[in-house]
Amino acid sequence: MSETAQSEDFFIYRVGNIEVSIVNDGHITVPLAAGLIPGVPLSEVQASLREAGLPTETVTTTFAPLLFRSGPKTTLIDTGFGPDAAAEAGSTRGLLVGNMKANGVDPADVDVVVISHFHPDHVNGLLSQGKPTFPNATVMVPEPEWRFWMDIEEMKRAPEGRMSQLFQNNRRIFEQVGERLSVFKWGLEIVPGLEAVAAPGHSIGHTAFWLRSGGEQVFIQSDLTNQAALFVAKPDWHSALDQFPNQTVQTRRRFYDMLAEKRIPLQAFHHPFPGRCHLEKNGAGYRRTPIE
Template identity: 50%
Template sequence: MEISRRDALAGAAALAAAPMLAANDAKAAAPIVDKQAPSFYRYKVGDIEVTVVSDGRFTFPLEDSFILNARKDEINAALEKAFLPRDVFTIYFAPLVINTGGKLVVIDTGNGPVAKVNNKGSNGLLVENMVAAGFDPKAVDMVVISHFHTDHVNGLLAADGTPAFPNAEVLVPAAEWKFWMDDGEMSRAPAGRMQGLFKNNRNIFDAALKRKVTPYEWNKEVAPGLLAVETIGHTPGHTSYVLSSGSGKVFIQSDVTNNPNPFATHPGWHAFFDQDADMAEKTRRRIYDMVVAEKLLVQAFHYPFPGLAHLEKDGDGYRVVPMPWNPTI
């Protein structure tokens, strides 16, 4: 269709002659919502459906002791390069719900309802976001734990101290269980954070779960399609996973890194929460080199939500390329 110059001029004249719409015809009366929508994201690995469920995030002041072998100005420079604010650090939390077709499996449980209260709703959101995603915690068959830090195990308990997933078998890494349940290790734990972790884990696994757990070994399938992989250093029994179905495969890295900015871009930086920092670095480089070589998708607990990405080598570090949001499954 062609529009002549005469038609165009006539149209412009008509618009000029038309009365202006009243500015107040649209009232814009909708109230400010001031609340985020429930955060979950689904994708398929072969025939297995994965739902990433946000447990929220935690932002805290950046201290000199946060990264043991980097100065605060170096960390701030890395944060600014990633367009992140200086002098604060944010950690994200993303447990998984895996539907194998025959089993409903949760991997890690987030910070729990006590943290939700203490942190004013910024984390501890797993169960409510699971419910929003259509899951009943009572329907969960298995809970698979990667390691025994609070942001991975505290969600095992409901607000009243009873099991949050009452009908689920709880599976834990055998090496992790051996370390944290060893009375000798607990007696030798340094004061402060490590003693607190021992106390917290005993409260969860002794008082609440009565030690009713199933230890699992590395290099074995712990749930349909879910292979346990040794990735020690962060903790003595820290475990990651390869989820496979058909031709689909994704590497579930647990805490091989924390937030990729700066721990993927600077894999040699040692965070205070890595129990054996040298071993954690060796594991990080070994695993990420493997992921790059095999072009595996990575699902990361502490990446910005939903934490699904590709990796490529970039100098001494790695560049994270997030997968684009897919409106279909």
């Protein structure tokens, strides 16, 4: 891979013949909560943040969808929070569309939107003021995610709070997608060069991807980890946002062991922008080396 351009909001490199653009959707900074990592004392979490040179009273999450061109087609993986979030007073998120336009990519130019899983920072950007943000795009979603989140009985069983809100939010969004929806299965090349990979745990149908071209490849991890400073070094920790904690840890270790052993580039949605790195084993965990 050879890098061809770089900025704080739009980072371009190549995988073989495919041009990849990492687009900054912004960030959220919130107070560090005691329950961020269930079962781990707050002092241990703060010690890990301190070791990484980060604040210990707040935690910042970044968001970086991936755009790529393969032949005549333009594909976007995940959508960020969307223009509606960007329009909120004081917002630091939902910047994807603005950063795309600033770099010559109009939402109408996107042919395919691929969704890794149905959490708001990945799907909310499908809509803008109740209308499709990417009006000409087919929207491709993982079959296990679609089956679960669109199941009326599962929605009735969902506990009040986050899970109930996720069901409501996903129905609100996908009601507007309509006939543009396409459901895909794991293990298949869903657009040229892009293979969908089963990576459940964070969500029931959480999906990662291989992007390959011309003998080169990058592993697009989606949300195998969100806070790199915490979960890369301590891969047995899990977030309160992980739907199936034990499976999250198993999936993470399986892929990270492989990526470290084979030194395959990793692209992450939530790691420090632009989220591209190599991994290596480091004691019981891993160390990430950014690819600049």
